Amino acid sequence: MMHRQPRVAVLGAGSWGTAVAAIVARSAPTILWARSAEVAAEVNTHSRNSRYVGDTALPPDLRATSSLAEAVTDADAIVIGVPSHGFRRAVESAAPFVRPWVPIVSLVKGLEEGTELRMTEIVGELLPGHPAGVLAGPNIACEILAGYSAAATIAMPDQASAARLAELFRTSRYRIYSSTDVVGVELCGALKNVFAIAAGMGDGAGAGCNTKAMVITRALREMSRLGEALGGDPATFGGLAGNGDLIVTCISPVSRNRRVGEALGRGRTIEEVLAGMSRVAEGVRAAGVVRGLAERAGVEMPIAREVDAVINHGAAAAVAYRGLLRAAPGHELNGKGW
Incomplete structure (x- = not known):
């Protein structure tokens, strides 16, 4: 007996939403x-x-609306890639048209302010009963669209649905691992953006590669501590969604x-930085949320505290770095601080 291919809706036509839609369109009917x-x-x-991915050719079978x-009316799976500040509104607007039990996969690497x-x-609040998960990893959209190899993790509440959905995203050059965490x-995706801002501050200040390596390594430790405290599996933070995405976003x-x-x-x-940007940097919005x-x-x-001080409380990046370096280091693995 033949089974029809699942129909997939990808909400959000920014660079990453478009890249994911292009991937999925190769294995299933997809609408962006x-x-x-x-x-x-x-x-x-x-x-x-062209607005978001330049002259890159998209699959001819990919449709948009x-x-x-x-x-979403006929979708068997819904993938959401709108920025965090627009996520709730998008789900609320789509909810009346979503069929029961359709799985929802978030691409968003942020937290709601x-x-x-x-x-x-948010999906659980607005679409109760729908299995909700997340796709995350070290994925630069332009590289994936250009055909470079990459990998990511899809996490769903149960392993069977994670493995089934992984098939929608998997290609010969895009490896998908599954997880139930x-x-x-999800926390990996939000936290790494805050630490990428810290790494970038070091680049701008000319702090050097040794300092950047130190910041990335200690940032992973901070991510793991908070993630575990909030219910995440510590092992996740050493994987693709954690360490992998942290590295690529920082470099x-x-x-x-x-x-x-x-x-x-x-x-x-x-204020000057944001005035010159046309696209969202999720770490800016997440910094205060993460500190809270x-x-x-x-x-x-x-x-994370020093990044929040620079973004939300008027501190200078150079002052933030001096504050970190003044702190006395403790035990590398068991110490509580920097």
Whole structure:
């Protein structure tokens, strides 16, 4: 007996949403939802999304729409790649058209300001009963669209659904591992952006490679401590969604969060930096949320604290680095601080 291919809706036509839609379109009928009718028309007419991914050719079978109802009504799986600050509104708007029990996969590497919720928690609130998970890893959209090899982890509440959904994303050059640690994988994506800003501040200030390696290594320790305190599996933070994504976001020249930090390290204010950006750097919004989560969990996160001080409290990046270096180091593995 033949089984039809699952229909997939990808919500969000930014660079990463478009890249994921291009991947999935090779294995299943896929529709990409764009807020802009012009973006949707270009995808349908020319197999391009020049606003977000330049001249990269998209699969000819990939369709797009600016209607949420059209995108999700017949979907067997929904992938959401809108920025964290627009995630709740997108889910609320789509909810009346989503069929029961359809799995929801978040691509978002951020936390909701005000509520401190992860994206899957928002799905649970607005679409109760729908299995909700996350796809995350060291994935630079332009490299994946160009055909470079990469890998990611998909986490769902149960292993069977994680393995089944992994098949939608897996290609010969895009390896997908599965997990049931939704909390850990989702926190990895949000936390690493904050630390990429810290690494970028060091780049902008000319701190050197030794310092950058120190910041990345200690940042992973902070991520692991908070993630475990909030219910994540400590092993997740050493994997693709944790250590892997942290490294690429801290070193890639196209990483938006690293570039924000670099500009701050050169003495620009956060207002000046954001005024010159057309795309979202999730770490900016997440910095204060992460500091609040750490304080309530009783977890010391000196690097995250200093990033929050620069972004939200007017501190200078150079002062933040001096503050970190003044702190006396303790035991490398069991110490609580920096």
